[in-house]
Amino acid sequence: MRGSLTRALTGALGLIAAAAGQLATAAPVAADSVVVGGRQAQITDAPWVVALSSRDRFGGTRAGQFCGGVLVAPTKVLTAAHCLGREVLGGEPWEVRDFVVIAGRAALRGQGGQEVRISDTWVNPDYDPTTNSGDLAVLTLVSALPQSYVIGVARTGDxxxxxxxxxxxxxxxxxxxxxxxxxxxxxxxxxxxxxxxxxxxxxxxxxxxxxxxxxxxxxxxxxxxxxxxxxxxxxxxxxxxxxxxxxxxxxxxxxxxxxxxxxxxxxxxxxx
Missing domain, CATH: 2.40.10.10 (Trypsin-like serine proteases)
Structure with missing residues (x-):
């Protein structure tokens, strides 16, 4: 939900509004040039990329996707702390009944991959929502994804x-x-x-x-x-x-x- 300043609240409200419109019209979403100026990616080339999803909150047209994440251990996903804010989720993470990560799937409504529920969340205690400093959270999954999906993390000085x-x-x-x-x-x-x-x-x-x-x-x-x-x-x-x-x-x-x-x-x- 990157947007003007924090791309959290503006993006979240836009996705909620879009979800409502898509559910009403069943219109497909254009997908030809994302991540602005980008190209289509194969999930086999980037298996560590996951989508954060709640169909209850964001609708089913895009499988409930509202933020991204990255798998850094078989049961650990890093994401932005602002993705877990009340303004985005409409409540606390544990109150979102169908909060899952979608892994191993490039096309959100496609086949394959896994949808894994979240068992716990950790938000960086030094995160400052006013400045967005320290914008990091960790999601713990209820079941492990393959080790082959995991990406390494660059350390200071790399x-x-x-x-x-x-x-x-x-x-x-x-x-x-x-x-x-x-x-x-x-x-x-x-x-x-x-x-x-x-x-x-x-x-x-x-x-x-x-x-x-x-x-x-x-x-x-x-x-x-x-x-x-x-x-x-x-x-x-x-x-x-x-x-x-x-x-x-x-x-x-x-x-x-x-x-x-x-x-x-x-x-x-x-x-x-």
Whole structure:
């Protein structure tokens, strides 16, 4: 649910409204260019990407998908903390009767894969919903997914965090920045940017300041490629390792406003 500033509430309300409209009209959702400027992804190439789903809350047209996540252990999924907020879920996570992750399935309404219920949630106690600093949560699954689905996590100082490194962002979110959501997994190639790029784009003032200690800046210096609403919590992968989670930004695919990601190495507990 990446959107203007936190792409949580705006994306969530948009998905709820879209779900209501889709249920009423049974109209298909366009899915040709997601993660803005992206291309279709094969789940076999990225089995660690999962969709967070509640059909009760978000409708069945897109299988209830509202955020992304990434499998970092057979029973552990990382996502954005803001995806679990009351504004998004309409209550606490344990109150959402049909809260599941969809794994091993690129097309949300397709066949195959697994839908696994959530047994527990952990939200980073240092998460600040006002600034989106520390935007990370951990979901525990009731049953284990295959070890082959798991991706490794880049640690502090890893070369994957070097500015200029190519990275891939994944999701089922808005394809255009105007509420056109995808039903099949997409990916876009961006690059890790210097902290200064996001410090200039988000200096604070009347908005939210970028914090390089807990956030990661990534995008395309030319614009046109980015995560968007509905992609929140999804992975940013560089050199085969997880480096970030889609968190926030202003607009989608704008060269002057790169995407801001949770810097996983700085926020994930060392004991994890």
């Amino acid at each position: 070369a994957a965090y070097t500015p200029g490194t190519e990275a891939d962002v994944y999701g089922w979110g808005d394809t255009t920045g105007s509420g056109t959501y995808a039903s099949a997994l997409r990916t876009a190639r961006v690059q890790v940017l210097p902290d200064g790029a996001c410090e200039r784009a988000y200096p604070g003032g009347f908005g939210v300041p970028y914090r390089g200690d807990t956030m990661l800046c990534a995008g395309d210096p030319r614009g046109g490629k980015d995560a968007c609403q509905g992609d929140s919590g999804g992975p940013l992968v560089a050199k085969g390792l997880l480096v970030g989670l889609v968190s926030w930004g202003s607009g989608c695919g704008q060269a002057e406003n790169p995407g801001v990601y949770t810097r996983v190495s700085a926020v994930l507990p060392e004991s994890f």
